[in-house]
Amino acid sequence: EPEVTQTPSHQVTQMGQEVILRCVPISNHLYFYWYRQILGQKVEFLVSFYNNEISEKSEIFDDQFSVERPDGSNFTLKIRSTKLEDSAMYFCASRARLQGNYGYTFGSGTRLTVV
Amino acid sequence: DAKTTQPNSMESNEEEPVHLPCNHSTISGTDYIHWYRQLPSQGPEYVIHGLTSNVNNRMASLAIAEDRKSSTLILHRATLRDAAVYYCILSGANSKLTFGKGITLSVRP
Numbered sequence: 001e002p003e004v005t006q007t008p009s010h011q012v013t014q015m016g017q018e019v020i021l022r023c024v025p026i027s028n029h030l031y032f033y034w035y036r037q038i039l040g041q042k043v044e045f046l047v048s049f050y051n052n053e054i055s056e057k058s059e060i061f062d063d064q065f066s067v068e069r070p071d072g073s074n075f076t077l078k079i080r081s082t083k084l085e086d087s088a089m090y091f092c093a094s095r096a097r098l099q100g101n102y103g104y105t106f107g108s109g110t111r112l113t114v115v
Numbered sequence: 116d117a118k119t120t121q122p123n124s125m126e127s128n129e130e131e132p133v134h135l136p137c138n139h140s141t142i143s144g145t146d147y148i149h150w151y152r153q154l155p156s157q158g159p160e161y162v163i164h165g166l167t168s169n170v171n172n173r174m175a176s177l178a179i180a181e182d183r184k185s186s187t188l189i190l191h192r193a194t195l196r197d198a199a200v201y202y203c204i205l206s207g208a209n210s211k212l213t214f215g216k217g218i219t220l221s222v223r224p
Contacts, residue, residue, distance in 0.1 A: 035212075045213065093159075104159075
């Protein structure tokens, strides 16, 4: 069964450093998403991406965050200057299309620890 | 986003059916009902979704009330691997998923 692949599975970084989280969505999917989950809390929407641009972003997704699909297969989330409160699991998801309201496929996540 | 209401938790016995309820009284005509589950330390996993008619797949069945204000996810024979948090989410035209707290399902051997 096709999978969404995320790397690395665990990243430890120092406060103030830049991190890039990588995702390879399912190849024929058109819609891409990042979500995060702080330990013990709900899964939160960060951003959706379609046709090489952001289609929606949440209040969490401020100027410190950016997304990119650099080469038609990877989908990355960059955090420019990490803060302690950015420590969380980050999940990438992809979706084939909106018509028919297809289900999302999530990756297994990257655990980001900011120290 | 239209909201859903789920009990906090439910217990079941292994190999017995499980019915997980969800209320969504403010659902709009174009909202699909999605169910996802999250096993410990894993990402959410798609289970099933539907609009008006009941749906079956290899994982579960989704029973949707005639007025669409509630639905029930049915696991036909619970296994220990089904212990997870199950999320009932309404997905409309804006496409993003808004997760609530979900229902924590425990399965007794």
